[in-house]
Amino acid sequence: MATLFVDNLTVLDFSYLHGKRGMVGESWIVDIELTGDLDEQGMVFDFGHIKKAVKHAIDESVDHKLAVPADSDYLAASQVRDGRVELEWLYEAGTIRMKAPACSTVFLPGSEVTKSTLTLYLLDIVQAVLPANVSELVLTLREEDIGTAPSYHYSHGLKKHDGNCQRIAHGHRSCIQIFENGRRSRYWEKLWADRWEDIYLGTEEDLEGAYYVDEVPHLRFRYTAPQGMFELLIPEDHCYLIDTDSTVEHLAEHIARQLALEAPGNHFRVRAFEGVAKGAIAEAGSLNPRSPQGS
Template sequence: MATLFVENLTVADFSYLHPKRGMVGESWLVDLELTGDLDHQGMVFDFGHIKKRIKQIIDDNVDHRLLVPVDSEHATVSERDNNTSLEWLYRGGTIRMVAPSESLLLMSGPEVSKANLTLFLMDLVQQVVPDNVAEVRIVLREEDTGTAPFYHYSHGLKKHDGNCQRIAHGHRSGIHIFENGRRSRYWEKLWADRWEDIYLGTEEDLEGTYYIEEIPHHRFRYDAPQGHFELVIPEDHCYLVDTDTTVEQLAGHIAEQLATEAPGKHFRVRAFEGIGKGAIAEAGENMPGKTHSGWLSGATVI
């Protein structure tokens, strides 16, 4: 037998429900190993088919979904007419959601963990590999960012024509902030703390604020091509912006806030959306040798 491997096969960007932290955005890299006999081509499995079949089935079932451990004592879930209603009680308050069932992954077990998601994915992959593959091994891991700050956020983009429109999906994201041309761990840590386990909501989608057990909760709702979405979540786990929560607009928001909080300085922000992608924005005073238009150019996708 032989073993082939694919590192960084895909990135699973999703949110999940935690009994203490509430809704948590996450990004896990997926590594794959397949062990089996060689086929008539002298291969365990064609790399081209791995990308088409295995990456696709992982992306379709996990990426941009809310993962819910249905056996948890914190969860109450019901399904009707291709829609799912959810209630999650945790120490921070209550999370309630109504959404198309395709926007969630209901997982067996009391919690969402690397271990149970790995088993789930291995079972999925086993369905699409050829008979000569005897063993499937999957490793889920975070991006190694060293000591650099990062934050977990969840959001929804109602105008998106793909799966980003789902109201509760998320990312584990780094951030690079440059103050007057020099990288600032102070500002990076400040924003990482500010957006720790946060739900980033658009003011336009906020239907109102209500009290549940004396705790204020925001209620977001919108209609998108995939269906009707509603989310109730504790107010202190939310951060509101007056735009949609695309990474371009989030980068611009951070840069503008920094320029307001530290007047007289120039800021350049590289905000990540998960792993290896994001946007750049700049705001504040001009730096020596740079024109006004050259520095205050808004956001750029990376």
């Protein structure tokens, strides 16, 4: 018997529904360990096959989807029919309703989406693609260790994307780095992390209208993408509108421009992350020659 491990096999970028927080964007790193007898090649499982079979199975099940706890009391209605899903989530701040292709949603057993519930769900999926000589599987979900650096959870959809980013309710947990006049600014980082905590980043072009649901203002977004028609209703307080698509390139540019407006006479460099270890850089503003460097 031998054990092999693969750290950072994949990163699951998805959103999930929560009773207090509403729609939460998340990024969880996946590590695995496989124990079993050696095959004719002297391996437990070829690393190349792990990346193809196991990673593919995990990504297809959760990545870029909305995870819904199927047994939650907050789930007021759900229906999957003719390749489409409709659901209604009644939580403390208002109502979330979504209509979308069924491939954009995963229903998980239990009343909450946690690392434990998702791990149990993924264990069955991964077991199905492992060879017979593998007798034990350990799967670990974890967040990126960023220490005390500010981060935020956001959800969005990219209707022009030709892959799964087009799904209207998927998300990320992202850190942000902001440099003001060449110096790292935790003040501005914390401000933007608070501003975008548990937020839905909506594109103005996709906004279909504003409505009151039980006297609470909500926004409805709607668009058609290659996978089908997507529609999302979500409380206005949990939305932030931008005038572009919500790609990380545009988000970095938006933050940099806003910083330059809020603190004129300063230069800003923004490193905006999209989940783990990837993102975009943007700069805006100019240093006032009368201001000392880094002031």
